[in-house]
Amino acid sequence: MPGFELFGEKEKxxxxxxxxxxxxxRYGFDNLRNGHFKAKDLESEITxxxxxxxxQLASSGTAAISMALAVAGIGAGxxxxxxxxxxxxxxxxxxxxxxxxxxxxxxxxxxxxxxSVKKSITSKTKAIMPVHMCGSMADMGxxxxxxxxxxxxxxxxxxxxxxxxxxxxxxxxxxxxxxxSFDFVKTVTCGEGGVVVTNNKEFAxxxxxxxxxxxxxxxxxxxxxxxxxxxxxxxxxxxNSAVGLAxxxxxDEFLEIQKNNYTILRNALQExxxxxxxxxxxxxxxxxxxxxxxxxxxxxxxxxxxxFSSSGIDSCFYYLDNNWHYIxxxxxxxxxxxxxxFPNELAQGLKYLKTKDFSKSDYYIGRNISCLIKxxxxxxxxxxxxxxxxxxxxxxxxx
Ligand SMILES: *Cc1c(COP(=O)(O)O)cnc(C)c1O
Numbered sequence: 250m251p252g253f254e255l256f257g258e259k260e261k262x263x264x265x266x267x268x269x270x271x272x273x274x275r276y277g278f279d280n281l282r283n284g285h286f287k288a289k290d291l292e293s294e295i296t297x298x299x300x301x302x303x304x305q306l307a308s309s310g311t312a313a314i315s316m317a318l319a320v321a322g323i324g325a326g327x328x329x330x331x332x333x334x335x336x337x338x339x340x341x342x343x344x345x346x347x348x349x350x351x352x353x354x355x356x357x358x359x360x361x362x363x364x365s366v367k368k369s370i371t372s373k374t375k376a377i378m379p380v381h382m383c384g385s386m387a388d389m390g391x392x393x394x395x396x397x398x399x400x401x402x403x404x405x406x407x408x409x410x411x412x413x414x415x416x417x418x419x420x421x422x423x424x425x426x427x428x429x430s431f432d433f434v435k436t437v438t439c440g441e442g443g444v445v446v447t448n449n450k451e452f453a454x455x456x457x458x459x460x461x462x463x464x465x466x467x468x469x470x471x472x473x474x475x476x477x478x479x480x481x482x483x484x485x486x487x488x489n490s491a492v493g494l495a496x497x498x499x500x501d502e503f504l505e506i507q508k509n510n511y512t513i514l515r516n517a518l519q520e521x522x523x524x525x526x527x528x529x530x531x532x533x534x535x536x537x538x539x540x541x542x543x544x545x546x547x548x549x550x551x552x553x554x555x556x557f558s559s560s561g562i563d564s565c566f567y568y569l570d571n572n573w574h575y576i577x578x579x580x581x582x583x584x585x586x587x588x589x590x591f592p593n594e595l596a597q598g599l600k601y602l603k604t605k606d607f608s609k610s611d612y613y614i615g616r617n618i619s620c621l622i623k624x625x626x627x628x629x630x631x632x633x634x635x636x637x638x639x640x641x642x643x644x645x646x647x648x
Contacts, residue, residue, distance in 0.1 A: 250384075250409075250538040252438045252496045252503055254625040259499070263287065263491035273487050275306075276461065277471045287490035292444070294497055299419045301446045303453030306490065307460055310408045310430025312483040313443035314342030317426040318376065320455035321402045323348050326594050327375040331406075332361045332387075333576040333610040334568065335380040338430075339406050340582060348375070349598035352576055354609040357528040359541060359617065360387035362609065366395060376402040381410035381420050382574075383619050384507075384538035388530040389415045389423050396424075404428070408443070411436050412504040413536035420536070421446055431493050436503055436538055439493030442485045460484055504536060506624045510631045511537035514620065517635035518542060523646050527617070540620045547615040549645055554618055556641040562634060564621040569614050576607055 266285050272278045275288035288306050295304040307313040323329065325347040331339050334355045343350040353369045356362035361379050377396055379387035396403040403424030407413075411429050413420040421427030426449070429435075431442035445456055455478065457466055463480030464471065485493075518524060518540070527541035544550040547569070554567035572578045583602045585591055626634070 250436050250507065250621055251434045251624065252436055252499070253433060254623060255499070255503070259495040260492050263495045264488060267487045267491045275484060275487055275490065276464070276466065277469075279469060285487070287487045287494050288485055291490050291494045291497060294494065295444055295446065298497070298500065299422050299446055301422045302448045302450070303446065303456070305445045305453065305456035305460060306485040306493075307443040307445065307483045308485050308489075309338075309441055309483075310406075310428060310432060310435075310443035311338040311342050311345075312460075313428040313430070313445045314339060314378075314404070314406060315345045316456055316459055316483055317404050317428055317445045317447075317452075318343060318346050318348060319459055320452045321376065321404065321426060323375045323402065325592070326373065326598070328371060328373040328598070329376045329378055329404075330361070330366055330369055330374060331378045332380050332382075333607050334359055334382055334574060334614055335406065336408070337573055337579065337582075338408070339378060339380055340579070343378075344595065347592060347595060349373070349595060352602065352605070352607075354607060355613055356609075357543070357613055358385065358387060358530060359383060359527050359613065359619075360385070361392065363388055363391045363395075365609070366392070370395075370399055370401075374399065374401060376404055378404045378406055379424075380406040380408075381413060383527075383541055384410050384413060384536040384622075385527060385529050385541070386410060386413055386415055386420055386533050386535075390530070390532070393423070402426070408435065409538060410536045411538075412500060412507075414534045415530070416532040422448070425449060426452060431489075431496075436507070436536065437493065437496045437500055439485065439489040439496070442489045442493055503624055507537040507622050509628075510622045510624075510626055511535075511540050513628070513631045514540050514622070514635050514638065517639050518642070521639065521642055521646070524642060538622055540622060542618055543613070543616045544618070544642075544645075545616065550616045550618060552645040552648075553642055556645055557618070557638065560637050560641055562620075562637055562641065564623065566619045566621070568617060568619060569611065575614055576602075576610065 354365040407421035408430035431439035463476035
């Protein structure tokens, strides 16, 4: 997945362009910037590649999610449904705008379990936020149906699945709004950065205001611009955008490498009868950023994870014990360890977390091993890796 592995001349040259003009900010200074608008250029490339009408870059993927929620009018006391398996960022982005993350179970897709979503809808629910974890997706067809039926906003956290598709449509562009991260370890990186994509013109305008202190970006005198709404600073810099521009132009090259490496590993592991692969919803095509598979029970999965790490198979994750991606170890949210006085309504809204049962999620996460697909591997390296992985799994199963 990480695009930084293949960093090269293209990235350097885009950054040098920016340094030569010295204008590191995306807005203003038009007469000094030698015609360089890296953020704007990156936005138009994203818009074109994903066939959407608008993209708004942000300082991070987390910022992008908060922006998406805000412009959809979601805030204090509103409930947003998210899966138990995600990155803390999805949860944080909802808290930031004062809404309540309602964490629900996942199923064998490793994303939102549709029945759990249905059961969790209340009069306060305003949005559903599927998180397309580890290169694959939630059952978007069902989620669209549920959102339409209950008039909910559908926001995709596609931070880990750039390049994946559902019925031929790019992930991130299916819901009302979609978010990607360009942080350092994502398939395409800006160093730090993110983007919101949407086909909704009103949301697009508001994203533009909200991410830059409410500026309306009309005319060419920043100081004289008006501010139709309260905004904050979620801007990306030109330097980050320059890196991202070079990387984003290489997206298809990266996706092809991911798919080739994934396929070698998958073909090898497929020979093992007692493992199963993560379910991809009908019509879905993964981004191949990860290869996910299940063992029959928790003990075997833990043993395989141990065996991988003692055999030098790095970047395979066992998420049941993970502090960042799975609900089990999120005590700082459950105990509301806030540095500042926390809104009472929000604290009340989060109380359920202390007692909610996630055994259904445990059943999937506890048996899952998730292997990051790297871009820098040679064919020989992946083939050798596949062999070691098969040996490790077989040794555990036969025990
Ligand atoms: C990376 C990531 C984000 C946001 O990440 P930033 O580091 O803030 O760019 C959000 N959700 C998921 C699932 C992620 O993997």
